[in-house]
Amino acid sequence: MAEPLPDLIEEFVNDSTGDDPATILMALSQQDTVYIASLLESLPVERRLVVWEGMPRERKLAVLVEMRSDPREILIDATPHNEWASIFADIDAEDLLELLDSLPNKLVDLAYQALDSQERKYFRDATQFPDSQVGHWINHELLVLPANAKVREGLRLLRREVPQHCDSIYLVNRSGQFSGLVKVTRLFVAHEHASLFELTEEAVTPLLGTEDVSGASLQVQRSGFSALPVTDEAGKLIGRLDITSASELINEFYERQVMASAGMDEDEDLFSPVAKSARNRALWLGINLLTAFLASWFIGLFEATLQQVVALAVLMPVVASMGGIAGSQTLTLIVRGLALGQVTPANMRALMLKELKVGGVNGVIWALVIGVVAYFWFTDVMLGIVICLAILFNIVAAALAGVFVPVILDKLKIDPALSGSVILTTVTDIVGFVAFLGLGTLFLL
Amino acid sequence: MAEPLPDLIEEFVNDSTGDDPATILMALSQQDTVYIASLLESLPVERRLVVWEGMPRERKLAVLVEMRSDPREILIDATPHNEWASIFADIDAEDLLELLDSLPNKLVDLAYQALDSQERKYFRDATQFPDSQVGHWINHELLVLPANAKVREGLRLLRREVPQHCDSIYLVNRSGQFSGLVKVTRLFVAHEHASLFELTEEAVTPLLGTEDVSGASLQVQRSGFSALPVTDEAGKLIGRLDITSASELINEFYERQVMASAGMDEDEDLFSPVAKSARNRALWLGINLLTAFLASWFIGLFEATLQQVVALAVLMPVVASMGGIAGSQTLTLIVRGLALGQVTPANMRALMLKELKVGGVNGVIWALVIGVVAYFWFTDVMLGIVICLAILFNIVAAALAGVFVPVILDKLKIDPALSGSVILTTVTDIVGFVAFLGLGTLFLL
Known part of the structure; x- marks a missing residue:
C-alpha cells in the first residue's frame, strides 16, 4: 500500500x-x-x-x-x-x-x-x-426530519446545510425512533408534495449503539451508503457510523491481527524511544522464554539418551519445526475463521476431521521423506524409523492443536491472534521433542 | 468481526x-x-x-x-x-x-x-x-457532463438516472479529459444558470488507471467521496473506483498479509478438499524442511562437542527461539512499514540503529537472566557464560536480520510478508546454534 x-x-x-x-x-x-x-x-x-x-x-x-x-x-x-x-x-x-x-x-x-x-x-x-462498541464512534452530523415530512421540507433542509459525506435524510417518529432513510438523490426525481416516507430505502436496518464495532463497520462498508444510522435499544436515533470511521476501524482490526502475531500492538511506533520499545517487547520475549525453558526441561529428561545418540540432538530442530509450521497453518486458518464468524460449534467437528486428514496426508509424506534423509545421513535404519514416527505424530498433533488452541482461547475471551502461536509452538515443541527422544530411548539404546 | x-x-x-x-x-x-x-x-x-x-x-x-x-x-x-x-x-x-x-x-x-x-x-x-492496477477494478456507472454545462443540465441528468452510490457529477472537456467533480448535494443550493465548473471541489486529484490498487483504494477510503474518478495517462476519464470496491480490495490486502505469514493465500477455503489443501500446504512445509535441515547440518558440525556436553543439546532451543522471537518482532514492524510506504532508503539507517539498540537492551537483559538460570540448572559457570554470550549475539543478529531481510526481499519484489519469517528464522536458528555450540566448543571442552 x-x-x-x-x-x-x-x-x-x-x-x-x-x-x-x-x-x-x-x-x-x-x-x-x-x-x-x-x-x-x-x-x-x-x-x-x-x-x-x-x-x-x-x-x-x-x-x-x-x-x-x-x-x-x-x-x-x-x-x-x-x-x-x-x-x-x-x-x-x-x-x-x-x-x-x-x-x-x-x-x-x-x-x-x-x-x-x-x-x-x-x-x-x-x-x-x-471503544469496542458502535456508540463510541458515532457521528452527529445528521439530516433528520419527522417521518411525516414532505419532499418540499427535505429540499428546504438540503438547501440550508449538507454535512460532509451525507447521502441520506433520516426520518424519525414523534418519540425520536428511526423510521427510515431517504437518499438525497431521490429528491431530484420526487414531487414536491410527495411524502418522504414513501421514498425510504427498504433494506436498511439501523445499527445498535451497543453492537460490536468491527461487525458494524463491515456492514457500513458493504451497505454502499456513506453511513448507517445508529439507534439505542429503544430504537431512538442517536447518530450514524460513517464510512470513513468504519474503514479506519476495519483497517485497525486487521493491523491488530498482523501485529499481534509478533506480540505487538497496532499502535507500535516505528521510531519509539529505545527504552519504551524494549519494555514493550520484553514481555513477549519473557513469555516465550518460559515456554522455551519448558521445552528444554522436557529435553533434559532424555539427557542419557542424547549422550549416547548424538544424532538425536542434531535432528531435534527438524521435528520441532515441522510441527510448528503445520500447526501454524491450521491455526492461521482457524483464527481468521473465528474473526469472520465462520468457525462455530456447529462446524467444529467437520473442521477438526478435515484438518486431521490434511495433517495425516502431509504427516505421512514428510515423515517418509525425513526418515529416508535421516537414514542416509546417519546410515541408521532405526533412527530413520524413529524420526519418521515422531514427525507423523507431531504433524497430526499440530493439526489438533491448531484447531483447539484458538477455539479454546476464543471461548476464554483471550485474543487467539495474540496468544495462539506461542501456545501452539509450545505444544508442538514439547510433543515433538518428547515423541522423538522418547521413541529414540525405546528403540535406539 | x-x-x-x-x-x-x-x-x-x-x-x-x-x-x-x-x-x-x-x-x-x-x-x-x-x-x-x-x-x-x-x-x-x-x-x-x-x-x-x-x-x-x-x-x-x-x-x-x-x-x-x-x-x-x-x-x-x-x-x-x-x-x-x-x-x-x-x-x-x-x-x-x-x-x-x-x-x-x-x-x-x-x-x-x-x-x-x-x-x-x-x-x-x-x-x-x-489486477494489481486500478484500471482492472473500475466502475463505469458515471454521471458525466461537459465542463461548460450549467446547473440546470446537472439537475436534468439527476432527474433521469442516478447510479448506485454516486455522489458526484464528473466534468470533462472536449477531449474527454477529467476537469473537475461536483457533489450532487451542491446542486440543491446552486442557481439554475450557474456554471457547474464553479462548483467543483478543489482537492480532488483523479486516480490513474495504472496506479497500484492498494494505495489508490486507501485514497478512496480517505477521500470521503463514494468514489474517485480514474483517468488514463492522457487525463481522459475512463471510470471511477468506488468505495465498495476500494474497501474490499483493502480487506483483501490485509487478509493476504495475515495468511501469508503461514504460507497460505487469502482465498484458502476453510473446507477445501483434503488433497487440495494438503498440496497447498506441502510446499510451505517443504521449504521449511530445507531450512530445518540446513540448521541441523550446522548442529552436526558440533557433534563431538554435543557428545561431551549434553547440556548444550538441552539448551539449544532456548537460544534459537529467543532469536526467532526478537527477530520476528522487528520483521513485523518493518513489513508493516514497507506496506504503508513508511520505510524508505532515507530512514533505513535510523531504523537500523534503533532496532540494534532495542536488541542490545533486550539482549543484555535476557542473556543475563538465561545465563543465571543455566548456571543454577547445570551448576556450571562457564555454561552460563557461554549461553549468555550466545543469546546476546543472537538477539542482536536477529535485529539486523529483522530489518535487512524484508527490505532486501522488497527490493527483489518478493513479498516480505510471505517469505520474511522463513528466511528470518533460518538466519536466527543458524546464528544461534553456531554461536552457542561454537562458544561451547571453545570454552567447555
Whole structure:
C-alpha cells in the first residue's frame, strides 16, 4: 500500500529544509493531513519533533487525530503547554474521543472546556460506550426530519446545510425512533408534495449503539451508503457510523491481527524511544522464554539418551519445526475463521476431521521423506524409523492443536491472534521433542 | 468481526432444513448476498453443495461474486452446464472480472457472450490492466457532463438516472479529459444558470488507471467521496473506483498479509478438499524442511562437542527461539512499514540503529537472566557464560536480520510478508546454534 511519501521522508530526514519553519511550512502546505500524519510517523523522533514544531498550529489537531497512539504521544509530550489552547480551538467531540487515550488528564480537561455544550453532551454520551462498541464512534452530523415530512421540507433542509459525506435524510417518529432513510438523490426525481416516507430505502436496518464495532463497520462498508444510522435499544436515533470511521476501524482490526502475531500492538511506533520499545517487547520475549525453558526441561529428561545418540540432538530442530509450521497453518486458518464468524460449534467437528486428514496426508509424506534423509545421513535404519514416527505424530498433533488452541482461547475471551502461536509452538515443541527422544530411548539404546 | 451467522451455520450443518429446497429457499430469502456467501464458505463441502443446489438461480451469480476463490471454485465445478445460461443472464463486466480467475475458459466465453456490446468493451478495457492496477477494478456507472454545462443540465441528468452510490457529477472537456467533480448535494443550493465548473471541489486529484490498487483504494477510503474518478495517462476519464470496491480490495490486502505469514493465500477455503489443501500446504512445509535441515547440518558440525556436553543439546532451543522471537518482532514492524510506504532508503539507517539498540537492551537483559538460570540448572559457570554470550549475539543478529531481510526481499519484489519469517528464522536458528555450540566448543571442552 505504497504512498507517495518517499520524497518527503527523504527531504525531512536529510534536513534539506535547513529546519527553517517557513520552508517546512511550504513543503507541508501541499500535503493532506493523512500524508502529514504518515510522514511524521516515518521520521526518527528528533527529526519528527523539528517538523512538528515548524507546523502551523491550526493543522496540528487534525494531524494528531490521524496518527497512531504511540508516535502521537511523543508529539503530545513535546508540545509546550501554552500551545494547547490554540490547538484545541476548533476541537469537537469526535476529535477528543480519538485522542482520549493519548492525552494526559489535564489536557483532556482543557479540551473538554473548549467544546460547546452540544459537543460536550456528544462526548459524554459516547464515553458511555466502550471503544469496542458502535456508540463510541458515532457521528452527529445528521439530516433528520419527522417521518411525516414532505419532499418540499427535505429540499428546504438540503438547501440550508449538507454535512460532509451525507447521502441520506433520516426520518424519525414523534418519540425520536428511526423510521427510515431517504437518499438525497431521490429528491431530484420526487414531487414536491410527495411524502418522504414513501421514498425510504427498504433494506436498511439501523445499527445498535451497543453492537460490536468491527461487525458494524463491515456492514457500513458493504451497505454502499456513506453511513448507517445508529439507534439505542429503544430504537431512538442517536447518530450514524460513517464510512470513513468504519474503514479506519476495519483497517485497525486487521493491523491488530498482523501485529499481534509478533506480540505487538497496532499502535507500535516505528521510531519509539529505545527504552519504551524494549519494555514493550520484553514481555513477549519473557513469555516465550518460559515456554522455551519448558521445552528444554522436557529435553533434559532424555539427557542419557542424547549422550549416547548424538544424532538425536542434531535432528531435534527438524521435528520441532515441522510441527510448528503445520500447526501454524491450521491455526492461521482457524483464527481468521473465528474473526469472520465462520468457525462455530456447529462446524467444529467437520473442521477438526478435515484438518486431521490434511495433517495425516502431509504427516505421512514428510515423515517418509525425513526418515529416508535421516537414514542416509546417519546410515541408521532405526533412527530413520524413529524420526519418521515422531514427525507423523507431531504433524497430526499440530493439526489438533491448531484447531483447539484458538477455539479454546476464543471461548476464554483471550485474543487467539495474540496468544495462539506461542501456545501452539509450545505444544508442538514439547510433543515433538518428547515423541522423538522418547521413541529414540525405546528403540535406539 | 463476528457476524450473525452461527444460527444459520448450525441450521445447515445439522440438516434441520431436511435438505428440502423450499425450506432452504425460505431460510435464505431473508439474508443478504454477503451473508449467504459467508455461510456457504462456512459449510463442509457436502452440505455446501446441498444448499447451493437449493438456491434460486437468480441469486447464484451475486453470491459467487462475493465468495473467496477457493470455496467458489468448488461450487462452480459442481454446477451443471445447462444452468449457466440462466446464471449468467444478468452478468455485467464487473461480475465477470471478479469471477475471471475461477471460471474455466469455456464458461468465460459463455459469460462474455451474455454481455452486451458496451459491457464487452468495458471487460476488454479492464483486462488491459493487471489486477494489481486500478484500471482492472473500475466502475463505469458515471454521471458525466461537459465542463461548460450549467446547473440546470446537472439537475436534468439527476432527474433521469442516478447510479448506485454516486455522489458526484464528473466534468470533462472536449477531449474527454477529467476537469473537475461536483457533489450532487451542491446542486440543491446552486442557481439554475450557474456554471457547474464553479462548483467543483478543489482537492480532488483523479486516480490513474495504472496506479497500484492498494494505495489508490486507501485514497478512496480517505477521500470521503463514494468514489474517485480514474483517468488514463492522457487525463481522459475512463471510470471511477468506488468505495465498495476500494474497501474490499483493502480487506483483501490485509487478509493476504495475515495468511501469508503461514504460507497460505487469502482465498484458502476453510473446507477445501483434503488433497487440495494438503498440496497447498506441502510446499510451505517443504521449504521449511530445507531450512530445518540446513540448521541441523550446522548442529552436526558440533557433534563431538554435543557428545561431551549434553547440556548444550538441552539448551539449544532456548537460544534459537529467543532469536526467532526478537527477530520476528522487528520483521513485523518493518513489513508493516514497507506496506504503508513508511520505510524508505532515507530512514533505513535510523531504523537500523534503533532496532540494534532495542536488541542490545533486550539482549543484555535476557542473556543475563538465561545465563543465571543455566548456571543454577547445570551448576556450571562457564555454561552460563557461554549461553549468555550466545543469546546476546543472537538477539542482536536477529535485529539486523529483522530489518535487512524484508527490505532486501522488497527490493527483489518478493513479498516480505510471505517469505520474511522463513528466511528470518533460518538466519536466527543458524546464528544461534553456531554461536552457542561454537562458544561451547571453545570454552567447555
